[in-house]
Amino acid sequence: MARIRKRGEEIRGFILDLVESNTTKIISLTMNKFKISRQAVFKHIQNLIKQGMLTHTNHGVYELRPQEEWTETFFISDNSAEDVVWRDKIASKIGKLPDNTLDIWHYGFTEMFNNVVDHSGSNNVLIRIKKTAQSTQMDIVDVGVGIFNKIKNSMNLLDERHAVLELTKGKLTTDPQSHSGEGIFFTSRMFDSFNILSGEVFLSHKYGEDEDWILQNTDNQNGTIISMKLKNNTARTRKEIFNKFSDDDYGFTKTVVPVRLAQYGNEKLISRSQAKRLLERVDRFKTVLFDFTEVEIIGQAFADEVFRVFANEHPQIEILPINANDDVKQMIKRVTSDALQNQGNLF
Numbered sequence: 052m053a054r055i056r057k058r059g060e061e062i063r064g065f066i067l068d069l070v071e072s073n074t075t076k077i078i079s080l081t082m083n084k085f086k087i088s089r090q091a092v093f094k095h096i097q098n099l100i101k102q103g104m105l106t107h108t109n110h111g112v113y114e115l116r117p118q119e120e121w122t123e124t125f126f127i128s129d130n131s132a133e134d135v136v137w138r139d140k141i142a143s144k145i146g147k148l149p150d151n152t153l154d155i156w157h158y159g160f161t162e163m164f165n166n167v168v169d170h171s172g173s174n175n176v177l178i179r180i181k182k183t184a185q186s187t188q189m190d191i192v193d194v195g196v197g198i199f200n201k202i203k204n205s206m207n208l209l210d211e212r213h214a215v216l217e218l219t220k221g222k223l224t225t226d227p228q229s230h231s232g233e234g235i236f237f238t239s240r241m242f243d244s245f246n247i248l249s250g251e252v253f254l255s256h257k258y259g260e261d262e263d264w265i266l267q268n269t270d271n272q273n274g275t276i277i278s279m280k281l282k283n284n285t286a287r288t289r290k291e292i293f294n295k296f297s298d299d300d301y302g303f304t305k306t307v308v309p310v311r312l313a314q315y316g317n318e319k320l321i322s323r324s325q326a327k328r329l330l331e332r333v334d335r336f337k338t339v340l341f342d343f344t345e346v347e348i349i350g351q352a353f354a355d356e357v358f359r360v361f362a363n364e365h366p367q368i369e370i371l372p373i374n375a376n377d378d379v380k381q382m383i384k385r386v387t388s389d390a391l392q393n394q395g396n397l398f
Contacts, residue, residue, distance in 0.1 A: 058085075061085075062081065062092075062095050063095050063104075065084060065085070066081055066092075066095060066096060066099065066105075067099070067104065067105075067115065067184060067185045068185070069081070070105065070115055070185075071183075071185050071186065077096075078092050078093075081095075096113065099184075102184075103118070103184075104116055104183070104184035104185075105184075115183035115185055116183065117181055117183055118184060119144055119181070119182035119187075120180070120181050120182075121179070121180045122177065122178070123140065124175050124177045125176050125177075125178065126174065126175050127167070127168055127173060127174060131168045133160070133164040133165045136164060137157060137161055137164075140178075141156075141160055141178065141180075142157075144180045144182075145182070146182060148283055148284075149284060151285070151287065151288045152281065152282075152283060152284065154288070155242070155285070155287065156189075156281065158237075158238065159189075159242060159279050160189065162235070162237075162238050163191050163235075163238060163279070164178075165234070166198075166234060166235070167193045167195070170195075170201060171195030171196060171198070171201075171274070171275065172195040172201075173193035173274060175193070175194070176192065176193045177191075177192040178190070178192075182283075185282060185283065186243070186280055186281060186282045186283055187280070187283060188278065188279070189278070189279050189280075190276060190277070190278045191277045191278075191279075192274065192275075192276045192277075193275050195274050195275065197249040197250045197272075197273070197274060198218075198247060198249045199211035199214040199215060199218075199247075199250050199252050200249070200250050202217060202218060202223065209328075211249075211250050211251060211252050212252065212266070212315065213328065215252060215266060215312060216313055216328070216329070218235060218236075218254075219236075219239075219262075219264060219308065219309055220306050220333060221233060221236035221296075221303065221306050221336075222236070222303065222306075222332065222335050222336075223235075223236075223332070236306075237293065237296070239256045240256070240258065240296075241281075241287065241289060241292050242258065242279045242280060242281045243257065243258050243280050243281050243282055243285070244257050244278070244279070245277075245279050245280075246276075246277070246278040246279075247275065247276070247277055247278075248272050248275070248276040248278075249272055249274065249275040250271060250272060251268055251269060251270070251271050251272075252266065252267075252268065252269065253265075253267045253268075253269045254266055255267075258287075262307045262309050262342045262344070263344075264309045303336075304336055304337040304338060305337065305338040305339075305340070306336045306339055306340070307340045307373075308329065308339060308340065308341050308342065309342050309344070310329065310341050310342060310344075311344060311345045311346050313328060314346070319347075319348055319349070320348075320349045320350065321349065321352060321353050322350065322352055322353060323352045323353065323356045325353055326352070326353045326356035326357050326361075327356065329341075329357065330356070330357060333368070334365055334368065336368065337367070337368060337369065338369045338371070339369070339370050339371070340373050341370070341371070341373070342373050342374050343372055343373065343375040343376070344374040346375070346376075346379060347376065347378065347379075348379065348382075349379055349382050349383075351385065351386065354382045354385070355386040357370070358372075358383050358386055359386045359387055
């Protein structure tokens with residue numbers, strides 16, 4: 052009996068996943084996945100509708116039924132404490148969830164709300180929560196100076212895209228006396244999806260084995276919109292994410308740098324100046340993984356600056372390329388041929 056119940060839960064969970072991802076072939080995909088009949092799939096769908104988890108629209112489309120939809124604007128003052136807002140307002144709207152899921156929400160909200168209070172210059176912040184049977188999404192919206200614009204101006208960077216690159220590395224803050232610069236780095240990696248829309252930049256990170264970042268140009272957005280989404284029954288834990296980028300002493304010692312964010316448009320990464328921008332502040336870490344996903348080719352000068360010059364100047368830092376194609380691997384091997392003979396293959 053328990054096995055039958057567990058299988059039914061797996062089938063209904065699969066259906067909810069398909070609905071959430073806006074998949075149109077829900078019936079056929081569920082039939083093929085679990086080797087069940089069309090009638091059996093419809094029975095599971097009807098159960099989800101009766102339980103208030105799904106709705107069937109007039110257009111014949113299944114949608115997740117919201118279990119909680121809430122919006123409130125908070126005026127920012129000197130005593131806008133994130134833990135108080137969490138305890139008095141947010142926790143009850145997030146609702147009853149497994150401890151590990153609630154722990155991630157607690158960390159993510161308090162870090163992002165505190166960033167708005169301390170850095171945005173906004174007079175108010177809007178919090179929006181939408182919860183379904185499958186997942187919960189939170190939007191945090193301010194009308195301040197804009198996160199990427201603030202980083203660009205504080206660090207004298209080229210533009211907002213350069214600010215994005217620095218943000219993804221971690222240990223970045225415009226107020227080092229009061230902040231460690233770890234909040235956005237870890238928050239972005241705890242959630243299933245983490246999005247920032249500010250100025251002319253949309254930055255998105257999706258959880259996975261590799262660093263999955265999307266950077267797009269957009270219309271000018273005043274202030275900053277941060278959006279976080281997480282499955283209600285995720286197996287992920289906050290400690291797991293911290294451990295992934297920490298050493299035995301729990302220090303934030305490891306980062307993954309998405310190299311493609313250093314590219315502008317269709318340009319190739321060929322120059323030493325591009326490499327030096329990529330390398331800014333990475334000397335704060337013990338291990339640096341350069342993720343070459345979607346980077347088609349790199350130039351000799353770029354590769355030499357990263358994998359020979361910088362590596363020789365910082366022998367205490369472990370520098371590793373990941374997700375590189377054959378052309379990129381060949382260029383790295385070319386500039387590090389002597390080191391490879393002594394240390395073994397990097398790949």
